[in-house]
Each structure stands twice: as structure tokens, then as C-alpha cells.
Amino acid sequence: MDAIRVENITRAFGKGQAPAVDGVSFTVGEGELFGLIGPDGAGKTTLFRILITLLLPDAGHASVGGHDVVRDYQKIRSTVGYMPGKFSLYTDLTVEENLHFFASVFNTKVSDHYALIRDLYEQIKPFKDRRAGKLSGGMKQKLALCCALIHRPTALFLDEPTTGVDPVSRKEFWDMLGRLRAEGITILVSTPYMDEAARCDRIALIQQGRILSVDTPAGLRAGYPHPLYAVGGAPMPALLQQLAHHPQAVSSYAFGEWAHAAFTADPGAAALQGYLRDAGLAAASVQPTDATIEDCFMDLMKRN
Numbered sequence: 001m002d003a004i005r006v007e008n009i010t011r012a013f014g015k016g017q018a019p020a021v022d023g024v025s026f027t028v029g030e031g032e033l034f035g036l037i038g039p040d041g042a043g044k045t046t047l048f049r050i051l052i053t054l055l056l057p058d059a060g061h062a063s064v065g066g067h068d069v070v071r072d073y074q075k076i077r078s079t080v081g082y083m084p085g086k087f088s089l090y091t092d093l094t095v096e097e098n099l100h101f102f103a104s105v106f107n108t109k110v111s112d113h114y115a116l117i118r119d120l121y122e123q124i125k126p127f128k129d130r131r132a133g134k135l136s137g138g139m140k141q142k143l144a145l146c147c148a149l150i151h152r153p154t155a156l157f158l159d160e161p162t163t164g165v166d167p168v169s170r171k172e173f174w175d176m177l178g179r180l181r182a183e184g185i186t187i188l189v190s191t192p193y194m195d196e197a198a199r200c201d202r203i204a205l206i207q208q209g210r211i212l213s214v215d216t217p218a219g220l221r222a223g224y225p226h227p228l229y230a231v232g233g234a235p236m237p238a239l240l241q242q243l244a245h246h247p248q249a250v251s252s253y254a255f256g257e258w259a260h261a262a263f264t265a266d267p268g269a270a271a272l273q274g275y276l277r278d279a280g281l282a283a284a285s286v287q288p289t290d291a292t293i294e295d296c297f298m299d300l301m302k303r304n
């Protein structure tokens, strides 16, 4: 049985508005770490709210742990953990009080499943008497995850858990997700950060409410359809302009200090270098490169 099943789910807000989620389908296997990757406004939160039964879909079906999100919503609420994108804890309660409160909501005790949160909670324990509102961003996020895990959910829904979190805490957070996955907990996590996609078993790329692709990160990258070059060493605006004018150009984007340029057929590094030199960009360096998740996303967006 799939841990999460989404079939043609559609949801719009108001008449005449484009649907926030538009005919979305995918499945998540038991114990899978599945990423929903897409920019702001792509429909990730709307989909999460439908799956954790806070919002009704207009059309389609979805189930979590075999329970239908409309018919069996109570069953789902007692068995899933949810960490919303916005800080969801009680800012006036201390760290420890928040934890006990969430345990009581789920009819359990902190001690019942402490082993699951021990690693995480040890890191915030020194601040157990501090009000949650006074914690740093990374600490708040750790406490929110502890609270979402307090009843040992079978499935965990994390909506942009690392947005606005520093790089070290982000890494620690993803390490923690790996450990939870090893415990057999199914995880659906959304993020706008393409680099985090590589930490997932499979990912769905989502844009304007539609799924562009569902694949493993490696499968997605391997399926990138164009010869791709990383080009640097010259001013970016001039590089991008010149690359866009190449007769075989498909696209060119700035990726940090490099431009990534895709072509319909492989121009060859030497010929591409010559083309740029002839255009007055003699300092440009050119090397073939593998597609990143972001390259794949850009390409799929162009084609859909």
C-alpha cells in the first residue's frame, strides 16, 4: 500500500482564479523521503493542507496511510505529524511546555516516544525554560519538529522547514530527516531550495499548481535532454547575451558565477570557445557540465 496517494487533486480559491493545485497526482511509498520542489506560489502549501485534512479539494482523491482525506479525516489527524511553514508553536509557552502541550493534544506523554526525538531535543534542552518566541530560527525549527514527532506519526508533513534557516542548521535538519526515514517514517517535505532535492529518495517538481516531473534526483538529472556547458570568466550579461544568440542555443541562465548554456546539438567546447572569442569574449572559459536539478526545473518549465 502507498503511504500517500494523490489522484487528480484540484483546488482553486475563488471563481475565475487559476487553480492553486491543478490535477496533481503522485504516490509516496512507505518509509520514503519524498520532496515537493517548487518556487513560491507553486501550490505546495495548498497540497499539504489538503493532505493533512485542513482543506477540502474541489476534485480528485487523496489518501494517507490508506485513509481518505475527506471521509477518514479524523484517523489521518491522529496519525500524521505536520510542521507548517510558518512558526506554529505557542510563543508564550516555554520549550518544555510546548512539548508537553503537543503530547497532551495527541493523548500521549513526552516519555512514550522520547527515543525518536532524543537527538533533536538534546540540542534544545539547554533552553528548555526559554519561551519559544525567544528562540533562534534554527532552535524554533528543531522544537517544531520535536512537537510534530511527539506522537510518533506514521507520516510526517514538513512544509518548507528550512526556509530562512542558516546553512549549518539546514544540513543538521536534513541529517535528522535521514535518521527519521531510517526509523520507517514516511516523509513528505517541501522546499524551494533545489540543492535540498538531492537528499530525497524521489522528488516532484511543481510549478503553478502542476507537477512537471516525478523521479529520483539522479533519474531526473540523467533525463536532461540537451548538451550543457558551464561558461565563465567574462562579464555575465555579455556572456548570457552572446550565448542566447548562438544558432543552436536552447537556453542560458546564470548559476552563481557560471552561465549554464544548453544547445539543441553539441557545439563542442573548442568551437563554443571560438564563437565567444569572435564575439570579443576571449577570456571566457567553457566546459561541458552535468545538469543540476535546477537546470532540469528550468527546462521543464520552458516546455510546460
Ligand SMILES: Nc1ncnc2c1ncn2[C@@H]1O[C@H](COP(=O)(O)OP(=O)(O)OP(=O)(O)O)[C@@H](O)[C@H]1O
Residues within 6 Å of the ligand: 013, 019, 020, 038, 039, 040, 041, 042, 043, 044, 045, 046, 047, 160
Ligand atoms: N487562502 C487562500 N486564498 C486565496 N488564494 C490562496 C490561498 N491560499 C493560497 N492561495 C494562492 O494559491 C497559490 C498557491 O499558494 P501556496 O501557498 O499553495 O503555494 P506555495 O508553493 O506553498 O508557496 P508559498 O511558499 O509562497 O506559500 C498562490 O497563488 C496563492 O496566492
